[in-house]
Amino acid sequence: DAKTTQPPSMDCAEGRAANLPCNHSTISGNEYVYWYRQIHSQGPQYIIHGLKNNETNEMASLIITEDRKSSTLILPHATLRDTAVYYCIVRLGWGGSEKLVFGKGTKLTVNP
């Protein structure tokens, strides 16, 4: 699985958009980008995933660059409850290992 690089921490004001970057320059053509988050003392929570097109769901939007070497998770209106560690993971959509390889993620702090 390709490795990802994320900033260790970010701050965001409540009500503003939070834009979390992730670099995955060695991603292969059949690898998806997944985002999970982990609120303190809870298990990770799936947010969104995508292959090459931008994706949006009720939680967030995922913007993947045309060359697929980086992506951005957007929380459009961050709330205090969005304070968590956000993990960007790259893995095959099918076939290959079943494991998710978590890095250290980005600690997002939403400030009032």
Next chain:
Amino acid sequence: DTGVSQDPRHKITKRGQNVTFRCDPISEHNRLYWYRQTLGQGPEFLTYFQNEAQLEKSRLLSDRFSAERPKGSFSTLEIQRTEQGDSAMYLCASSLAAGAGLGRSANFGPGTRLTVT
């Protein structure tokens, strides 16, 4: 709540004792995963089941660790002769085999926090 459940949520044990954790996945999910997370780190994969078959194991899963999923439903993770280095959060996740194009997303449980004294 129909999510993944884990029991117990917290366990304190003395070094050398055996411990067993249980995970109940989402009922229709045929895939079940165990992860371990130490303080300040992301979760690390331990092992994976598809139905009752254990298909993948990490090198982190030493001989003291054993996982089972006897009927393809709930799973247990046992640690024998616990060591202080085993202190961690043990996370279980489940997912449904996805068809082409859907990708895979795992639903995680709340975890069992193990403290070995």
